[in-house]
Amino acid sequence: MSRAWNFSAGPAALPEPVLRKAQDELLEWQGVGASVMEISHRSRPFIALAEEAETRLRVLMTIPPEYKVLFLQGGATLQFALLAMNLAATGQSADYVLSGHWSEKAAREARPYVRVRTAADASASGYRKLPTFTQWQVGADAAYVHYTPNETIQGLEYPNTPDLGGLPLVADMSSCILSRPLEVRRFGLIYAGAQKNIGPAGLTVLIVREDLLERSQGHDMAMIFRYAEHAAHHSMLNTPNTWAWYLAGLTFAWLEQQGGVAAMERYNRRKADLLYGCIDNSDGFYRNEVDPGSRSRMNVPFFLHDPKLDERFLQQAEQGGLMGLKGHRALGGMRASLYNAMPIRGVETLVDFMGDFQRANG
Numbered sequence: 488m489s490r491a492w493n494f495s496a497g498p499a500a501l502p503e504p505v506l507r508k509a510q511d512e513l514l515e516w517q518g519v520g521a522s523v524m525e526i527s528h529r530s531r532p533f534i535a536l537a538e539e540a541e542t543r544l545r546v547l548m549t550i551p552p553e554y555k556v557l558f559l560q561g562g563a564t565l566q567f568a569l570l571a572m573n574l575a576a577t578g579q580s581a582d583y584v585l586s587g588h589w590s591e592k593a594a595r596e597a598r599p600y601v602r603v604r605t606a607a608d609a610s611a612s613g614y615r616k617l618p619t620f621t622q623w624q625v626g627a628d629a630a631y632v633h634y635t636p637n638e639t640i641q642g643l644e645y646p647n648t649p650d651l652g653g654l655p656l657v658a659d660m661s662s663c664i665l666s667r668p669l670e671v672r673r674f675g676l677i678y679a680g681a682q683k684n685i686g687p688a689g690l691t692v693l694i695v696r697e698d699l700l701e702r703s704q705g706h707d708m709a710m711i712f713r714y715a716e717h718a719a720h721h722s723m724l725n726t727p728n729t730w731a732w733y734l735a736g737l738t739f740a741w742l743e744q745q746g747g748v749a750a751m752e753r754y755n756r757r758k759a760d761l762l763y764g765c766i767d768n769s770d771g772f773y774r775n776e777v778d779p780g781s782r783s784r785m786n787v788p789f790f791l792h793d794p795k796l797d798e799r800f801l802q803q804a805e806q807g808g809l810m811g812l813k814g815h816r817a818l819g820g821m822r823a824s825l826y827n828a829m830p831i832r833g834v835e836t837l838v839d840f841m842g843d844f845q846r847a848n849g
């Protein structure tokens with residue numbers, strides 16, 4: 488077997504110990520006589536698994552008791568619409584920070600349900616520089632303020648969290664959740680598709696302040712769209728993605744063993760510094776166009792000085808055991824995603840390869 492260093496943006500690499508544990512338990516899970524995928528989500532062992540995963544996440548992120556944690560389906564994209572349906576009263580406005588592909592999409596999908604206003608817009612910079620928090624134009628009457636702390640495609644990241652006082656701050660953390668410590672109290676709602684930093688696709692984690700659940704009471708909408716119903720039924724209003732929930736729990740346990748999010752912050756910083764260092768010291772052979780203060784630690788898009796070399800780069804990278812480096816089709820070039828599951832060794836291997844490639848083709 489030859490597992491490669493996997494830089495895919497998502498679905499992304501999972502920690503190898505998590506996959507090994509899942510492999511060990513695939514045919515029979517904890518003596519129940521069946522795989523974890525083959526038992527009722529309402530059975531006692533599965534409910535225990537579900538609760539344990541939630542507890543682990545609460546400890547890892549120090550989630551205060553007045554927040555509900557939900558394990559839903561439909562990806563972050565479903566939440567783009569649901570959060571507007573749940574958090575805004577009819578006719579109310581919400582303020583959106585437009586910093587790249589995903590925040591643009593979040594605003595577009597919310598538009599049928601809330602009056603979307605633009606709080607700030609990074610498009611004039613070609614999405615290479617984030618608006619500072621002081622540049623955000625936020626109305627006191629906004630139902631909530633939405634932003635994307637890490638733009639997965641353009642490779643932009645806010646290094647810290649704004650303080651909006653009483654206004655609910657809503658964050659799409661699909662590509663940065665659990666990558667460093669966070670003050671959950673500053674947020675009204677945090678949501679994340681699992682397939683980047685938590686587990687396989689098909690699971691979405693929501694962390695929502697309890698008082699916000701009341702807001703949808705006046706709306707006529709199906710139960711399945713209501714956060715309050717999901718919370719009341721412990722995310723088991725209908726059959727959840729049991730397999731992904733199980734793997735998320737294993738990832739949380741692995742994170743604990745690694746030293747939690749504080750340790751992840753240090754690893755992730757080191758990995759990003761290594762790769763940006765290689766790019767910046769390549770005399771223009773490689774380049775990253777993002778303003779240094781807005782650079783993402785999680786997703787590093789970069790370009791070769793001559794795009795005619797792209798194919799050769801990707802092919803030789805693959806031969807060297809490095810996969811998933813092709814950039815998003817909207818940007819071209821390359822992108823290396825450095826989520827929690829990517830070991831420092833993997834980034835060292837990438838940087839060595841990039842140096843060799845430059846010497847051979849420079």
Ligand SMILES: *Cc1c(COP(=O)(O)O)cnc(C)c1O
Pocket residue numbers: 497561562563564565589635637638639659660661662680681683
């Ligand atoms: C990947 C990603 C999404 C899309 O997630 P789906 O689970 O495919 O809906 C949304 N937002 C961000 C920031 C992402 O990285």
